[in-house]
Amino acid sequence: MEETDAAIIGAGPAGLAAAIEVARAGGRVVLIDENSRPGGQLFKQIHKFFGSRTHDAGVRGITIAHHLLEECDRFGVTTLLDTVAYGIFAGNGIGLAGGGRTWTLHARRIILAAGASEKALPFPGWTLPGVMGAGALQTMMNVHRVLPGRRILMIGSGNVGLIVSYQALQAGADVVAVVEAAPSIGGYGVHAAKIRRTGIPILTSHTVKRVLGDDHVEGAELVALDEGWHPIEGTERQVPADTICLSVGLTPLTELARMAGCRFTYVPALGGHVPLHNWDMQTSRDTLYVAGDIAGIEEASTALEEGRLAGMAAARSLGLLTEGDAASKKADIRKRLVSLREGPFGRLRRELKEPFMKGREITHAG
Amino acid sequence: MPAEGIGKRGYCTLEELKGTPGCPGDERLCRGAVAVIECLQEIPCNPCEEVCPHGAITVGEPITNLPVLAEDKCCGCGLCLAACPGLAIFLVDVTSGPGEAEVSFPFEFLPLPEAGDGVAAVNRNGDIVTAGTVLSVTNPQRNDRTPIVTISIPREFAMEVRGITIPHRGKGQR
Numbered sequence: 001m002e003e004t005d006a007a008i009i010g011a012g013p014a015g016l017a018a019a020i021e022v023a024r025a026g027g028r029v030v031l032i033d034e035n036s037r038p039g040g041q042l043f044k045q046i047h048k049f050f051g052s053r054t055h056d057a058g059v060r061g062i063t064i065a066h067h068l069l070e071e072c073d074r075f076g077v078t079t080l081l082d083t084v085a086y087g088i089f090a091g092n093g094i095g096l097a098g099g100g101r102t103w104t105l106h107a108r109r110i111i112l113a114a115g116a117s118e119k120a121l122p123f124p125g126w127t128l129p130g131v132m133g134a135g136a137l138q139t140m141m142n143v144h145r146v147l148p149g150r151r152i153l154m155i156g157s158g159n160v161g162l163i164v165s166y167q168a169l170q171a172g173a174d175v176v177a178v179v180e181a182a183p184s185i186g187g188y189g190v191h192a193a194k195i196r197r198t199g200i201p202i203l204t205s206h207t208v209k210r211v212l213g214d215d216h217v218e219g220a221e222l223v224a225l226d227e228g229w230h231p232i233e234g235t236e237r238q239v240p241a242d243t244i245c246l247s248v249g250l251t252p253l254t255e256l257a258r259m260a261g262c263r264f265t266y267v268p269a270l271g272g273h274v275p276l277h278n279w280d281m282q283t284s285r286d287t288l289y290v291a292g293d294i295a296g297i298e299e300a301s302t303a304l305e306e307g308r309l310a311g312m313a314a315a316r317s318l319g320l321l322t323e324g325d326a327a328s329k330k331a332d333i334r335k336r337l338v339s340l341r342e343g344p345f346g347r348l349r350r351e352l353k354e355p356f357m358k359g360r361e362i363t364h365a366g
Numbered sequence: 367m368p369a370e371g372i373g374k375r376g377y378c379t380l381e382e383l384k385g386t387p388g389c390p391g392d393e394r395l396c397r398g399a400v401a402v403i404e405c406l407q408e409i410p411c412n413p414c415e416e417v418c419p420h421g422a423i424t425v426g427e428p429i430t431n432l433p434v435l436a437e438d439k440c441c442g443c444g445l446c447l448a449a450c451p452g453l454a455i456f457l458v459d460v461t462s463g464p465g466e467a468e469v470s471f472p473f474e475f476l477p478l479p480e481a482g483d484g485v486a487a488v489n490r491n492g493d494i495v496t497a498g499t500v501l502s503v504t505n506p507q508r509n510d511r512t513p514i515v516t517i518s519i520p521r522e523f524a525m526e527v528r529g530i531t532i533p534h535r536g537k538g539q540r
Contacts, residue, residue: 047451048413048451048510048512049451050409050410050411050451050452051410051411051429052410052412052429053412053413053415053416053417054416057411057412057413057451058413058416058417058449058450058451058510059510060510060511063510169475169532169534169535170474170475170476172476172534173534174534174535174536175535183374184373184374185372185373185374185376188407188409188452189372189373189376189377189378189406189407190404190405190407190409190452190453190454191452192372192376192377193372193376193377193378193404193452193454193490194452194453195376196375196376196377196490196491196492197377197488197489197490197491197492197528197529198488198492198529198531198532198535199488199491199492199493199531199535199536200492200535202375202376204374301410339410339427339428339429339430340410340429341410342408342410342428342429342430343407343408343409343410343428343430344407344408345407345408345409346409346410346430
């Protein structure tokens with residue numbers, strides 16, 4: 001029987017940070033990812049991160065990924081790539097598949113850091129070649145160095161839509177417009193300003209009515225929306241585009257937490273169904289932790305801090321850290337998380353997460 | 367939620383910028399090169415504070431505070447331009463020559479312009495407002511691949527111009 005102290009599912013920022021903290025404390029760690037390369041979305045994040053200068057703000061996501069991988073190496077984290085964790089079974093057995101075989105890994109603690117998937121938006125023509133997630137465009141451009149189109153229309157003005165639009169322009173494509181159904185831009189003003197000064201319009205209170213083109217994208221018909229988000233007849237206009245990108249939100253990848261029997265809460269602004277967890281990132285199953293987008297859609301910087309919290313809490317519960325040591329380290333991280341969730345953009349997430357994170361009662365109720 | 371105009375337009379107007387804690391006053395502008403911090407929303411970010419060797423930028427706690435420029439401490443070195451992850455800091459010098467001004471901004475696109483190039487200078491809305499000349503393009507290692515372009519423009523556009531046209535932008539539409 002294969003066994004380990006901690007298994008971490010997902011090698012993005014949250015999973016890497018969790019792996020580092022358990023391994024730093026002396027635990028045996030297996031880090032599992034279905035991709036052929038660790039790092040999650042970080043290798044697509046060629047822009048400089050916001051946050052606190054003492055914690056990697058101003059550093060590009062790709063650089064942060066390299067630092068985290070070096071730390072994993074230094075502390076002896078075992079990484080299984082091209083390996084799918086397809087289930088969690090009795091006794092914390094994790095069903096794994098990869099390299100043409102399946103097997104079960106037993107872990108005393110499991111940290112789920114599976115991340116999120118992109119939401120879609122159906123409209124006439126949305127299945128045509130050339131309509132894709134903004135994340136897909138970002139992967140093709142920044143990881144595989146392929147530009148799938150020359151004239152890109154971005155749907156959604158959250159930070160993902162704004163950043164990927166900027167990166168498409170950096171990659172040599174043109175961005176026809178960013179379309180936003182809400183009356184105001186979703187992402188940071190500084191991200192919006194970066195693309196606005198290149199002349200890219202951001203059309204608020206607009207949506208895409210249909211795709212133009214029979215067997216591939218040739219453009220889109222846009223329409224203005226009224227205050228009730230209803231299309232205003234007669235405002236239709238056509239824009240040329242060969243690629244339409246959707247950046248309309250993310251959904252936590254919670255299947256394994258469901259299968260493990262974790263209790264959930266439903267918070268639309270955090271991406272939907274989210275496993276209940278406390279400030280230790282512990283779920284209602286006390287040997288199972290969550291971190292990153294699976295615990296509510298946020299950003300890489302908060303995912304990193306949540307991963308550190310989960311890793312430290314798991315290490316403490318394994319007896320690898322003293323209570324005093326763990327408590328002071330966790331207090332520092334919580335303080336950073338609170339400060340990352342200040343301001344008009346982060347405050348909502350903080351207000352939504354903190355009520356259910358406060359009590360420890362959920363941890364033994366499941 | 368976000369500041370009114372920026373949330374709608376995607377950029378701030380000069381009127382919205384003036385009087386914010388990161389914007390130098392007219393009197394300071396007339397004394398030479400100074401940082402103009404166009405960061406008007408409370409987001410968790412403070413690299414500008416850390417990078418300034420003269421303590422001219424303060425964010426403090428919480429880190430969502432807007433950066434405050436101590437305009438008398440700012441010597442116009444421009445280190446903050448490449449440190450700002452939002453590319454929201456500019457350097458403006460209205461004393462460079464009679465009727466002229468120099469504006470420096472981060473420019474992360476290829477091909478990079480070269481010193482001496484004639485360029486079309488754009489405002490925050492991406493509209494071409496005047497012609498300019500590139501004075502320098504710097505990209506030392508500490509900038510981590512954020513080149514800083516300095517252009518010379520007529521003085522009256524010093525607080526309007528925030529970039530130059532990007533060659534391939536808009537080409538796809540023709």
